[in-house]
Amino acid sequence: MTLVDKCKKLCKASEILATMDTKLKNEALYQVGLSLKEYKAFILEENKKDVEKAKKDNMKESLIDRLCLSEERIDDMIEGIHNIIELKDPVWKSNELWTLENGLTLSKMTVPLGVIGIIYESRPNVTVDAFSLALKSGNCILLRGSSSSINSNNALVYAIKEGLKKSPVSENVIEFIDDIDRSVVKEMLTLNEYIDVIIPRGGKDLIQFVVKNATVPTIETGVGNCHIFVDETADIKKSIDIIENAKVQRPGVCNACETVLVHKKIANLFLPKLYDRLIERVEIRGCQETKKIIPVNSAIEEDWYKEYLDYILAVKVVENVDDAIFHIRKYGTKHSEAILTESLTNANKFLRQVDAAAVYVNASTRFTDGGQFGFGAEMGISTQKIHARGPMGLNELVTVKYTIIGNGQIRE
């Protein structure tokens, strides 16, 4: 089946799915959960092929771990589906209904986007998460995983389709691209007639490739060079805990902290304590001022731009909150930024003036996540400004339709 054929099937299925009652969509999700359970052995077998190939190709250990499925990880996927069943259907809701002077009544209603394309790397659980979120929000989904997880993804999509066959929802609401040639991605990126939005999930290169080549509207996700600014009035104990959490709890993710900015008036007191807490696990790279206080490596200009995704932290002493905001504007990626302070004025200034998806006062940047925010699940974290910004849950997977009810109105 060609890519366009798959897209045509999705569009056709979308016409029915878009207005389907919640209980029918939930029933389909439930059946998919049962099917994943039923096909567990098959999925694990197929996953083993991918893992063996990855080992043969000398893939990094951490990436192999992301790729590897287990009974428990499949159970987690099923639990994820059950969580999504519990979430409120985001479709055909409105907070805006008004009547014009001429008697026309308008509503701004939420409706599904239509067909969502996802291009993702490695982790096979994205296959199930993305599908479930799409289905619940009335959207069909076209998936393109990485070649390294092709067998796992094929097996998962097979199980999903088998589940859908026993449900009121057509198995055609999901299609998977198993052609590993990159040219097929390029084709996908220009199928404006069939695909309403494309969301790339993965590393910088993938996202840049998509942004550069897509004519279909896209939602950029991912890159986070996140800062924590320790203000003059910060609570030192809490600040050390927050920075430790934001740096080492899981350094390989986009909401981990990469640079700490420290107010010069607190630097002498604060930096030695930060050093003691982190130095065994984290390489610290400091500015000249930092190096006068703690014995660390030098940060060079490049370090301020870096998303390390590793046990490395850049540290810079700044003049004040304005200087911190200036640094973040210059080097940040508008993902997640935090100020640690007891000053209401500085907290408000930072909240207003820092331009990012999530801005924190006295908390770890690691909370930028659909699950943590209470959305139940997420399709990724948008780092662009249009359509959605920050974690994308079900409410970000819809668009709107104005309905206008009249009784013969014409325009003067």
Added chain:
Amino acid sequence: MTLVDKCKKLCKASEILATMDTKLKNEALYQVGLSLKEYKAFILEENKKDVEKAKKDNMKESLIDRLCLSEERIDDMIEGIHNIIELKDPVWKSNELWTLENGLTLSKMTVPLGVIGIIYESRPNVTVDAFSLALKSGNCILLRGSSSSINSNNALVYAIKEGLKKSPVSENVIEFIDDIDRSVVKEMLTLNEYIDVIIPRGGKDLIQFVVKNATVPTIETGVGNCHIFVDETADIKKSIDIIENAKVQRPGVCNACETVLVHKKIANLFLPKLYDRLIERVEIRGCQETKKIIPVNSAIEEDWYKEYLDYILAVKVVENVDDAIFHIRKYGTKHSEAILTESLTNANKFLRQVDAAAVYVNASTRFTDGGQFGFGAEMGISTQKIHARGPMGLNELVTVKYTIIGNGQIRE
């Protein structure tokens, strides 16, 4: 000044403008209004140069009319500014504030997009409208008008900047590209570092050029192949009035009706009356069934796809509401679609199943417009699904920022 230099100035100005109080922005708008009044003679003189060139180039009469400014048209622009002063500031508002179990308090706040790029054709009033909407919503604006209105636009931007100089807002919040080479547009479309969103306003070719070449996120506007379906139970008198209004009140716009679909059971009664009402002003192109009832030209397959923007109407007899929905899915552009019916079942079916920015029951499609919807003004009509759909007013010119207030929370 190079394009990148202009963009840098806009970004710098945006840092201040983004958090400016409403009263200061309104004062700036007021000063711009005064300045347009002051420079009226100069603007008209510059506009004359464009009009004379257009005449020499044998531009179509209707386009020359769009290009032409008068004292009255400048007064209308000033009135438009005063209307925007009266509108509510869309920035730093929230309908969503919640607290997590761990005590973190989250708000989803509206914030300006940053720098908006507008690429537009002909009508010089867009210069003033787009600037005013951008300023009120805290956004800087980069304008690229057509070469045919270059003198008019330059004069308008000059007057705007002179007004801003007397106000609390920097004159650098607006920049105009007066390089008429198309390569500069191509450059603009890829300046992701400086421009947050690009909105093309104009014909199909311009919009396609932008979609094809942009890496900056874009919002497509414009093309509308709008349908009106006359159901079996439609009120005939009202239906004739609505179709006449949607076709002839202003045929050159995107929300004008291009095709009428008529239920076969009402066709014999309805079509002769429609014919009588329209035939002196409108060329009707009918399907085979239509031609059996009224003496009109033949519609060919191509006609169903056409956005005539002219005194031409395609007419097709259909089996029922499902057949009408099927036709609209196949040929429509998802802009504005209407059903004329007294059947609640069919009205609801049409509202749910037709996928378009605006779906009407018993009213003219001509109402799809920010002014008509009560938004006060509009930046264009989005025909894509992400970010905004339908008329874009001030509320569509913002993005969001999550603010998260804690007292030391870390992620488990």
